[in-house]
Amino acid sequence: EDKVVQSPLSLVVHEGDTVTLNCSYEVTNFRSLLWYKQEKKAPTFLFMLTSSGIEKKSGRLSSILDKKELFSILNITATQTGDSAVYLCAVTPGGSEKLVFGKGTKLTVNP
């Protein structure tokens, strides 16, 4: 059974801290791994990582994929209160239109 495990489930930090969110997976014929940010209701896309793109960066956010060890991390540097959200990791099995989601990491950034 395809599985995605995120850790920690929740995290509280102060503004300016750096955080690392973890995502490990077991999936048949891995195709891609995605990160989403969910602030209020609608998750919004952050990154997609594939065999041909194992590292992505956008501003203070960056992500890497380790296909050998079957995990990904999402780094956020110099956190701001606006980074407070649930961060979702999902993987796509090969040959499937479906994503398998983890349970998410709830990040709270205090001023």
Add this chain to the structure above:
Amino acid sequence: DVKVTQSSRYLVKRTGEKVFLECVQDMDHENMFWYRQDPGLGLRLIYFSYDVKMKEKGDIPEGYSVSREKKERFSLILESASTNQTSMYLCASSLPGGVTYEKLFFGSGTQLSVL
């Protein structure tokens, strides 16, 4: 920008009622999905559709059905609502194939309470 619109943000229904959740996307996406999101369980796929009048069961289809009569609209139907269907329901759409279909665009969600 892609827009996925869910007709209601909050719904309160009674046990046994037939419930319709509507979702419309404006980017001509072929793929559409319905998820439910529960604390501690994450997002779980209920049904998806990759074309008009086509549907596929997801991981938890029991108690639900769907309808896709037009490309832009995907409806989730609870034939006889039960309290264990109280949840946040999220609709999403994406393009098919290639390397883009994984990039889902989500609606804002419908919080359904079944009393």
